[in-house]
Amino acid sequence: MKMKKIIVAIDGPASSGKSTTAKQLAKKLNCIYVDSGAMYRAVALFLLQNEIDFDDKKLLRKALLGISIEIVPSRDRSENTIILNGVDVSKKIREPEITNYSSTIAAEGLIRKRMVELQRKMSEKQSIVMDGRDIGTVVFPNADFKFFLVASIEERAKRRWTENQNKGLGKKTLIEIKEELAFRDKRDSTRKIAPLKKAEDAIEIDTTNLSIQQQVNKIFGLIKK
């Protein structure tokens, strides 16, 4: 039986488990997975590499026309490769400098407008699981399923620290990571355009004491129901 096209929106603060959950959920649902944060990260990288001051609106408008972002799923859909203007930047966009800059440039309306257009386009012909900050509120307000993942700041800092260790990304201490996460969450939640916020009709899930498998199963169970 062919499943009807569905859209699943997963939002939440940094390191709340969105991407890992969204990825595994997409595999179970046999649909594509899009990490919208990777798109903002790619824009941040582009602006840095080309030394473009995003406050210069004329320059930014022109720059946005020259940015192509492709998200290519691996054959088993377990990973995405992020291609920025023909170059694989999947690893580069995870560097701490880009992490912080992505949240700065993500407050800019022109950038968000372009990203939202691209994100909506990706859902036109296929079922999709997308994670981010504004997916249930702005990008897909009519999504079939909306989840908002939260976890304590201590747990989230531990997760990001472990992830950095595993990927050989920087040598920041747990305390530094905790401060950076808190700062980025505050900036993401208080910006004027599309702030990080739970959609009224989203189901909130606290992942502090859940394993990845438990959180995936919980969400999958709710969708199947």
Ligand code: CDP
């Ligand atoms: O993986 P992590 O949770 O650290 O961040 P991310 O999801 O890769 O997003 C990086 C940054 O992009 C966030 O701090 C947000 O400022 C921005 N972002 C956004 O504004 N809207 C989205 N839909 C996704 C990310």
